[in-house]
Amino acid sequence: MTSASREKKERGWFKEEFGNPERRMAYYMVLPAVLIIVVIAFFPVLYGVVLSFTDSTVTAFGSFVGLENYVEMFQDPDFLVGLSNTVIFTVVSVTLEFIFGLGIALAVNRAFRGRGLVRAAILVPWAFPTVISAVMWRLMFQPGIGIFQYVAQSIGIISGPVLSDPTLLLIAAILIDVWKTTPFMALLLLAGLQVIPGEVYEAARVDGANVYQRFFRITLPLLKGAILVAVLFRTLDAYRIYDLFYAFGAKELQSLSTYVYEGVRISQLQFGPGNAAAVFIFVTAFLIALFFIKVLGMRTSTEE
């Protein structure tokens, strides 16, 4: 696009956008999805943001208090623990899920005997109902009756109940989440791999490229789009982790979202900081996404 045509665009952009039938069609196509999201989510998100600046309680709408809730939140040790747990959890689990997911996707992408069954088996963790998952895992780590607690203790890597130690709990939660969500990553990456035409590899082999070169020069770049989407969404999900920490850790494991939940649903006095934390999650998640888009070069449109 030359600067001349760009100027022309800016001057008459409204007509250009909505006067052009093709453009209008594009907007129509995008409209339903955007509309659903905005209509449903707009009010609740706005509600939460407004509440975070007031001293409201669950029942009564309060008065404007500026940044008081945020200050209280940042000084609350529970919040800080939740923040650190969440960040560690997100970074470690997403990294592991990516590595294992990519490995599985590459493995399953080849043709080998039993591939169909392997693909089905790999998906089991993701299909397992989340609401029971945390409860079952808690039983598996329960001192005395839990198989994992028993094995780990027998091997000697831990000495006390996992469920009582915040660090061990976090590690266990990370492992459980990696178990559960690697299939998600693997599935996305597999789909990405399947779109790469076989001819590209053939051509490269003919040119004399070895396995590593093929992987790093062909596979990874062509997979970049799928990788970035997968990693971005996993990061956002991990950042908002709630069910796993709450049900598995039974209040011993704090995350940003459990902090929000306690503030907004259980406690009466932490309602303000709870909402502030929700907004905090919102803003920081936005920054994370921005990072992915701008810095990691995730493209949002076809316009180069």
Add this chain to the structure above:
Amino acid sequence: MASATAAGKGTGRRSLNMVLFYVFVAIFVFVSVFPLLWVFKMSIVTKTELFATPPTILPQDLSGDSWSTVLGDSTFQRALINSSIISGVTTVICLFFGSIAAYAIARMRFRFKGTVMTLILAISFFPGVAIIAPLFIQFTAVGIIDTYAAVIITDTVFALPLTIWLLVAFFRELPVDLEDAAKVDGATTIQAFRKVIVPLAAPGVFTTAILTFIFAWNEFLFANTFLFDESTQPVTVVIPNFATIYTVDYGSQAAASVVVTVPLVILVLIFQRRIVSGLTAGAVKG
């Protein structure tokens, strides 16, 4: 695919690679499946053995009680139907609106693409637990509380971002002149779409379909809050109720979990075949 045929050649080194490969695969399969096997074991042993210290590896006292409780429970049966309806409709709606929007974003020209994409993504920034109360108020005002609609709409809203972003990524990978090339070969526009674009995008479409279905199937928070009675509640809400005020029937919950997981996996197995066959339609030739 190329590397697979290469590995088929039988030098000693290649055989070692194959063995390592199978070991690697076997480990992953075992790790993935073991907890389900353990939960299955929980569902077929007596309560006494369930709480045995130390835990037994192989089941010893078998009991069919958990399974008979679960399979005979009409609430659970109804819940399976509810889950299927909610997940199915969510997936269809999501795919429909999602793929239309993704296609427009990926292949058509208009301004504000970045804004639109970010707006769609924005719902993924907000923790579900924080907006549950205002959502409830909204839906009560509109009168759809205690209907499938409330949960389907919410699930769609939360599944759309991934659907759209993923499909955009896939549609964008398709060569720019694909439609043109097909038409040069004599296809009409519609044929071009059906025979060229759709099969190539199939992996992405089916993958999002699977992921959306499973997401809606496992969703708990919204279903629990918006649905009041058994006629609409899905399995995620019903399973924890295999409990009384005083005890929790872990055995039945374990059995129910197995009942709920295995069909999902089979469903996915069926769909995954379609991903592969979509590719071998031989769409891209030169």
Add this chain to the structure above:
Amino acid sequence: MIERREQKLGMPTGRGYSRRDFLKVGGAGLAGAALLGTAGCGGGGAGSGKLIFSMSSPVPTFDALLNKFSKQNKGEIEATLREMPANSSTHYDKLTTEFQAGGGDIDVIGGDVIWAIQFAAQGYIQDLSDDFPESEQEKFLPGPISAMIYEDAIYGIPWFTDAGLIYYRKDLLEKAGFSGPPETWDELKEMALKTAKDTGTKNGFVFQGMNYEGGVCNGCEFIWTHGGEVLSEVTGGEVVIDSSEAVAGLETYASMVADGVAPEAVANYDETTSEPVFGAGDAVFLRDWPGYYGLLGIPTKDGGYPNLKPEQVGIAPIPVAEPGMQSYSALGGWNQFVNAATDSQEEAVTFAKFMIATEQEKSLALDGGLRPTRKALYEDPDLQEASPVIELAKEIIFSNAKSRPVNEYYGDISLELAEQFNNVLTGDTSPQEAAETLQQSLSDIMEQAD
């Protein structure tokens, strides 16, 4: 090149979508029609002669009672049961969501005893003082009644009740040479250790020490039986948890694990994980609720412990610090509340009164195994025969049941107590530190209460 693409895409985009997508449209349309048709009719009920009663984990008796009520009031009121989640916190959550949204359509609420004051303070439930005067209140157990009172008005009617108590293995104690249950905590520790050793039992004492509401019950019992208090009045007054008595209570609590009387695992136990330990014969003592007694000797299919017979087990009050001191048990139980937003005020009260009538409470006790809240029923010979725990636990339920320090901010109070009590058990915090921390945090909360 670009222009040609635009031209080509101009027209067909609208109609050029593949056939598969048309199927999707059709599918979505059909689905839309289907869900409109199958959507459960929500929001009926109140004001139209239909009464909605909400309760979790209904026993079959509930349905029978509701049918009986509907028959008795045929033509005028019909009562339906709305089942709530079995998990207490999920249940509470669901109720508060509906209340926040303007009340919801539940008319009568079956609620936990610790919810009464929280709901009352936020205006969610009705003041029932006119319909439930003191002359009536006297017929009920004092413990539950006191938990329903907020600002001199009564907000709920006790329906069935619970109180913490000690289960002990009569047979094992005998073998170890003890003639009866312990009266003091020191006695319990001594008996537990010796009996476990002599009889080869894995654990001396198990209880619910996890970081949750049950943990608050357990910890409070230790504090109260040492003469300490959390608040100076049941639901108000000053925070007095840093008294030496309360600290002594916490020290005994911590010593259970530290001295090996209870396994480390108790810090992760709730009812569902501590009961099987005792049920498998792996503990000499168990602290639990009266409902557990009904599970002894019955098949696992019904949730019971067939290998442990009632004859082997005895019930005793919670031990105390020094002989002669008053024993206390945490009060539990469920009650009838009327939604402040109900359209059917009169009918709701009629229903609530029906459910707590002597006849109904007796049915619940006989068929459902629940503990009545009417004092007179404890003398009823039918009940005594059918449910031995009624006789055994009568004294405890009548005299020892004490309400947790519930006030309108109990949500916050409970979070603090649960956490510190758990820290004391795991050894993360010393009892003295825990008491001081609680003194501070609870005082902060109480300040807001004014």
